[in-house]
Amino acid sequence: MSLDRPSHSHLSGLRVRMSMRNERVAHVTPLLPTAKLQKATLLNFLSTLQQSGVSQVFTSALRPREQVFFHDLGFVLHEELLLLGHDFSKPLNAPMKQTRKGRRSDWNQILDIDAIAFSEFWRFDDAALREAIEATPTSRVRVSAQNQISGFAITGRSGRTGFLQRLAVDPRYQRTGIGRSLVADALLWSKRWFVHELLVNTQIGNVGAQNLYESMGFNKKSDGLAVLKWNANT
Numbered sequence: 123m124s125l126d127r128p129s130h131s132h133l134s135g136l137r138v139r140m141s142m143r144n145e146r147v148a149h150v151t152p153l154l155p156t157a158k159l160q161k162a163t164l165l166n167f168l169s170t171l172q173q174s175g176v177s178q179v180f181t182s183a184l185r186p187r188e189q190v191f192f193h194d195l196g197f198v199l200h201e202e203l204l205l206l207g208h209d210f211s212k213p214l215n216a217p218m219k220q221t222r223k224g225r226r227s228d229w230n231q232i233l234d235i236d237a238i239a240f241s242e243f244w245r246f247d248d249a250a251l252r253e254a255i256e257a258t259p260t261s262r263v264r265v266s267a268q269n270q271i272s273g274f275a276i277t278g279r280s281g282r283t284g285f286l287q288r289l290a291v292d293p294r295y296q297r298t299g300i301g302r303s304l305v306a307d308a309l310l311w312s313k314r315w316f317v318h319e320l321l322v323n324t325q326i327g328n329v330g331a332q333n334l335y336e337s338m339g340f341n342k343k344s345d346g347l348a349v350l351k352w353n354a355n356t
Contacts (some may be wrong), residue, residue: 134163142247146175151182151253156191164195172354183323183347197350203323204332205347206340210313215338217303224263224274231271239290246288254287260315261287264307266300275304277311284312286322289331296330305338323347
């Protein structure tokens with residue numbers, strides 16, 4: 123993998139993304155069960171990143187069993203997340219507001235919304251947006267159907283499991299039904315493809331998002347998630 127420019131790459135069961143905002147930051151996502159990952163190879167890779175000037179590496183949101191593997195590599199807790207799931211046992215509501223397919227030409231507006239909806243660490247850049255769309259074999263990008271996009275959602279599915287990868291609404295248009303409509307669209311699409319459960323995660327302190335998901339039939343899962351980080355200086 124070349125480290126001289128932001129990119130996506132794969133290494134020994136990991137997807138690696140170099141930050142487009144900070145050349146000293148990288149993000150890794152396990153693509154295989156951690157039992158199949160090689161610790162020695164990953165430690166050598168972290169050393170290579172360090173020699174290339176990378177000072178911090180962040181994981182994607184990991185389940186507890188995955189966290190153990192990365193803890194053993196020297197990663198520490200960055201932030202805990204809440205995991206929720208919808209098992210489609212409750213009736214689904216239709217979107218209250220119109221949505222449409224998100225197009226490549228919408229990406230700039232999507233990224234602008236993301237930038238004002240999330241804190242700096244969680245904001246998408248172009249590479250992170252692409253990664254979210256490509257994270258599952260099949261995905262769906264929907265945006266609010268007004269002339270100016272004010273919200274978007276990315277939903278993916280792998281087998282019979284669905285993932286609400288991203289939901290963002292311009293703060294000026296929150297509590298107007300846009301977020302609820304985008305979630306409803308994600309649920310209806312997932313059910314149409316016989317998904318057994320749609321999963322979503324959110325920050326523990328994001329009470330508004332938690333209330334929205336729970337009001338639409340999502341339930342908290344006992345096994346929460348966490349993002350871990352590795353610091354070159356430690």
